Amino acid sequence: MELAAVVVVIVVALAFDYTNGFHDAANAIATSVSTRALSPRAALIMAAVMNLAGAFLGTEVASTVGKGIISAPEGMAGLAVVLAALIGAIVWNLVTWFFGMPSSSSHALIGGLVGAALASAGTVQWSGVLEKVVIPMVVSPVVGFVLAGLVMIGILWLVKDGRPQRVTRGFRHAQTVSAAAMALGHGLQDAQKTMGVIVLALVVGGYHQGFDIPWWVILLSAGALSAGTAAGGWRIMRTLGRRIIDLDPPRGFAAEATASAVLYTTAFAFAAPISTTQTITSAILGVGATKRLSAVRWTVAGNIVVAWVLTLPMAALVAALAYWALHGLLM
Structure with missing residues (x-):
């Protein structure tokens, strides 16, 4: 019975990973597609390949998620907690994807874990949630916004005497590198x-x-994320690439380069599971603000922030409801 339950949880986890891929495909490629640095098909293939490669670069964040957020009981009760958490994350991913809102799959999963643990009267490691989730959730978008703005100001100073067509062409080529770096970080x-x-x-x-993470878990997780990315996420891509600001290649490059740097730093230095969605969105806002404040569609940005704020509690609520339903069926 428990072996069958473990297999079910693994399958559902891979389904979440797949939704993560198509939900967050826009993180890596929306800016490159919107500036025409890459065609949509080429961008998706590149993102899928780099997502696959990035999954093999480390396991520190996996350890944080596995043991630093909740303490689940052993046996069927613990498996019900994990399954309910995944259901909460998947449902919220699908809801936000349907409405084209770039919310965080990472925070949906963590919210699901917390909600399922609370519903089961289990233990939530609040210090880990605060240090590894809440603080990075607040700090990383601010860093992304400010740093992207500074990078963009530096780029504008460097190319101030360049011919616009040559500058645009050069940054279109550079975006293939920055988009690949972003996909690797994702x-x-x-x-x-x-x-x-x-x-x-x-x-x-x-x-x-x-x-410790077995090699086959790394392979399955990488494959599911890569497959989901290859499936695309056109609804969210339109929001990130076109609705926030009309991006040009220099700004697209600055946003992607900044966001990927934040992803690498938090993963390797702090083992913090930050949101790639929040990071790239805040970077896009930062480079957009250097153009002029009115160039950013702040109403759209405000709607995105609302989705960010709602992700943790709503995923937790769905996960709690899922746990109570599973508990009634299995216990």
Whole structure:
């Protein structure tokens, strides 16, 4: 019975990973597509390949998700908690995807874990949630906004005497590199979150000791994320690439380069599961503000912020409801 439950949880975790891929594909490629640096098909293929590669770069974030957010009980009760958390994250991903809102799959998963743990009267490691989730959730968009603005100001100073057509052409080429770096960072961050949940399920199911990540978990998580990315996320891509600001290649490059740098730093230096969505969106806002404040469609930005704020509690609520339903069926 428990083995079947573990298999179900792994399958659902990979389904979440797939929704993460198509939900967050826009993170890596929306700016490159909107500036015509890459065609949509080429951008999706590149993002899928780099997501796959990024998943193999580390496991620190996976360990944070697996053991630093909640303490799940062993056996069927613990598996019900993990399954409910995944259901909460998947439902919120689908809702925000339907409305084209670039919310955070990472925070949906963490909200799901917290909500399911609370519903089961389990233990939430609030210090880990505060240090690894809440503080980075507040700090990373601010850093992304400010740093992207400074990078853009530096670029504008460097190219002030250049011919506009030559500058545009050069940054279109540069965006292929920055978009690849962004996709690599997305794979580094987001595939690890699914790895952490799968290992948590294996531990509470009694099929794994400790929180080292087996190679097959890395391979499955990387493959599911990459497949989801290849499927695309056109609704959210339109929001990030066109509705916030009309991007040009220099601003697209500055946003992608800044966001990828933030992703690498938080993953390797702090093992913090930050939101790639929030990071790239704040970077786009930062480069847009250097054009002029009115160039940013702040109403759209405000709607995105509302989605960010709602993600943790709404995913937690859905996960709690899912846990109570599962508890009634399984216990």
